[in-house]
Amino acid sequence: MLLFRAAYHKRLKTDLAWRFCGMSILLTLVTISVVEMTVTASLQEQIGQRLAAMAFQTADKLDQGMAERYREFELLAEQGNLGDPSEPLARKQQRLERIQKAYPYYAWIGVTDLQGRVLVDTKSLLTGVDVSKRPWFGGALAGTHIQDVHEAKLLAAKLPYAGSEPPRFVDVAFPYSGPDGKPAGVVGAHMSWNWAAQMQRDVLAVAGSPSVEGFIVSKDGTILVAPVGNIARPIPALDGSGNGTKGNGYRIQRWADTEEYLVGYATTRGHQAYPGLGWTVLVRQNVKSAFEPVRRTQQLIFWLGLGIALVFSAFGVLHARGLVAPLVALADGARRLRLGQAASLAPTNAHHVEVQELGSALTALVDDLQANQKTLRDLNASLENKVAKRTQALAASEERMRIITDNTPVLIAYLDAQQRFQFVNRTGAEWLELDRNAIEGRFAKDVLHEAAYAALAPSMDKALAGEHTTFEHSRPYQGKHQHLTTQFVPETDARGRVVGFFALAQDITDSKNYQLALKQDLLTDALTGLPNRTACLQEIQSAVARTRRSRKPFAVMFLDVDRFKQINDTYGHDAGDQVLIEFGRRLRQSVRDSDLVARLAGDEFLIIAQDVNDPVDDTVLIAQKVLDAMIDPLQVGQSEVHVTTSIGIVVGSSDDSDPAAIIKRADAAMYDAKRDGRNCYAFARHERNAVDVIDG
Numbered sequence: 001m002l003l004f005r006a007a008y009h010k011r012l013k014t015d016l017a018w019r020f021c022g023m024s025i026l027l028t029l030v031t032i033s034v035v036e037m038t039v040t041a042s043l044q045e046q047i048g049q050r051l052a053a054m055a056f057q058t059a060d061k062l063d064q065g066m067a068e069r070y071r072e073f074e075l076l077a078e079q080g081n082l083g084d085p086s087e088p089l090a091r092k093q094q095r096l097e098r099i100q101k102a103y104p105y106y107a108w109i110g111v112t113d114l115q116g117r118v119l120v121d122t123k124s125l126l127t128g129v130d131v132s133k134r135p136w137f138g139g140a141l142a143g144t145h146i147q148d149v150h151e152a153k154l155l156a157a158k159l160p161y162a163g164s165e166p167p168r169f170v171d172v173a174f175p176y177s178g179p180d181g182k183p184a185g186v187v188g189a190h191m192s193w194n195w196a197a198q199m200q201r202d203v204l205a206v207a208g209s210p211s212v213e214g215f216i217v218s219k220d221g222t223i224l225v226a227p228v229g230n231i232a233r234p235i236p237a238l239d240g241s242g243n244g245t246k247g248n249g250y251r252i253q254r255w256a257d258t259e260e261y262l263v264g265y266a267t268t269r270g271h272q273a274y275p276g277l278g279w280t281v282l283v284r285q286n287v288k289s290a291f292e293p294v295r296r297t298q299q300l301i302f303w304l305g306l307g308i309a310l311v312f313s314a315f316g317v318l319h320a321r322g323l324v325a326p327l328v329a330l331a332d333g334a335r336r337l338r339l340g341q342a343a344s345l346a347p348t349n350a351h352h353v354e355v356q357e358l359g360s361a362l363t364a365l366v367d368d369l370q371a372n373q374k375t376l377r378d379l380n381a382s383l384e385n386k387v388a389k390r391t392q393a394l395a396a397s398e399e400r401m402r403i404i405t406d407n408t409p410v411l412i413a414y415l416d417a418q419q420r421f422q423f424v425n426r427t428g429a430e431w432l433e434l435d436r437n438a439i440e441g442r443f444a445k446d447v448l449h450e451a452a453y454a455a456l457a458p459s460m461d462k463a464l465a466g467e468h469t470t471f472e473h474s475r476p477y478q479g480k481h482q483h484l485t486t487q488f489v490p491e492t493d494a495r496g497r498v499v500g501f502f503a504l505a506q507d508i509t510d511s512k513n514y515q516l517a518l519k520q521d522l523l524t525d526a527l528t529g530l531p532n533r534t535a536c537l538q539e540i541q542s543a544v545a546r547t548r549r550s551r552k553p554f555a556v557m558f559l560d561v562d563r564f565k566q567i568n569d570t571y572g573h574d575a576g577d578q579v580l581i582e583f584g585r586r587l588r589q590s591v592r593d594s595d596l597v598a599r600l601a602g603d604e605f606l607i608i609a610q611d612v613n614d615p616v617d618d619t620v621l622i623a624q625k626v627l628d629a630m631i632d633p634l635q636v637g638q639s640e641v642h643v644t645t646s647i648g649i650v651v652g653s654s655d656d657s658d659p660a661a662i663i664k665r666a667d668a669a670m671y672d673a674k675r676d677g678r679n680c681y682a683f684a685r686h687e688r689n690a691v692d693v694i695d696g
């Protein structure tokens, strides 16, 4: 990865240098390719044309040479001397010898009569010989004055010849006329073919290269002239229609020796009256040596191109360094600025407007950034100051809140949506009898006792469902009952979702107890401490309800102290009070704890006996016990006082719905007992049918 990054993040200088080098090399390659192609094509054309020109010159020289010979013999035939019988043969021979001497390639010149017998000839080699069968003789008479190259027949044995190949000749022959103007014979010459080879050598010598070789090919494809050793080798067709070709030009051709040659060619076309023999002159040169100048030129171009590429590359490297230098200076300046050192981003050595503009823009940017940085620093300092103050204020406020909540005799807690305590004040911790750290962060079910949690869980669920709940409950605390009124207040976030709830619990034990005391006072007789009339009414109501369940009746006994007024009158009101108190105490002792003994008012008391099995016997038994309890005199001050009481009895049932009516009936029965003489008991009237009043 690092390698990749390093490779990817190249240095601009290196990158530019490489690009310059690449561009230079590419451009040079393209340029030298184009130049090379152009120059190569041009050179090849020139070289080809040079060979073609050599071929043409040779062909032209051959044509001109032949034309001269042609004209020479035509004139010789026309002069008339040859047909003049008066001119001695020796004279004629002298003329022929002169002609041969002037042009040494004439191997033989001779004059024949019309029958083909040689009359006179050079060196008298064939004098008297019949040549009528030779083609040149017949051809001359028929109008064909040139005979193509052929091997010597008659002269071969008579002419000295040093070469390995047989001597070859071209014949020129014209008929000459006698004095009568009629054909008298033929004058002919055998021209050694060596002149043609020499002619070509002369032309090729101009080329100055031994690799340039010449060929002369006759119309029928016979190789007339060829470099040594090539005479017998076939020559490839130049135009696909035989060995000869028409016109003048050059081409590249693979010859039988498998080498490739550049071949210039030209065809002889005759000259003036000389019709020509259709020879083809070929000048060939091995392609490799022919195009040697091309190769040298290509090499020159290559090295030149390489040199140019190197020069341009070097220039590119230097230029890249110059281009990058201001950027490096910029980067260095930026780095120093970052380290807090003094530096300028305006490049001093930038020669390009863009770099100068970049430097100016960066300088402006840095100035702006520094200004913004300062503003931000100031702002940050101001904010930090504010935050510090706010934090301080918040901490103070939090501390105040903590002090307030800790000193509030109310449990204040906050539980999150998972019922986990996030906060609890000191009061709460005290009530839960745990350290605050053992509460905060823990779940309610782990903090609260199992029973307490079970009791509170439904209200917690309601609070987390968004319901504000208030309820009272009590819990054991420090061996007593603690009465609490508790509120769960849900807390919602901005989207209305319940995120937790506050728990506020107030200890109402004291007020609860006060209420109970008040209630107790309302139900208690202040003098005797016994339940009062109100308590009686409630108890009768409860007794009726119990009777409905147990099916056992209850008894209500109305008691009135007999002649109490006299006691008051005799011993005083306080003594009367003492009597009443003692009377109540003895009543209390006479009945079961579960029975109620109450003072209704004045000297009137009431007993409510629960679960009476037998409505008559049991109540009689109770009434009797009460009457017996009063037999002993009561001690009032220094005096002993005898007290009796009259008792009215009502047996209550589940049908009784009005407690006051029961008391009234019992009161009425008590009066019956009074009327019966006091110190006795009497059942209520409608019950008397079942029971007789029994005196005490």
Ligand SMILES: Nc1nc2c(ncn2[C@@H]2O[C@H](COP(=O)(O)OP(=O)(O)OP(=O)(O)O)[C@@H](O)[C@H]2O)c(=O)[nH]1
Residues within 6 Å of the ligand: 560, 561, 562, 563, 564, 565, 566, 568, 572, 573, 574, 575, 576, 577, 580, 601, 602, 603, 674
């Ligand atoms: N000492 C004292 N006397 C009271 C109190 N309340 C009522 N009395 C008196 O009790 C007396 C009750 O008398 P009554 O029941 O009417 O008559 P009695 O004298 O008891 O005669 P009988 O009931 O007919 O036997 C009255 O004189 C009242 O003033 C009290 O709280 N203390």
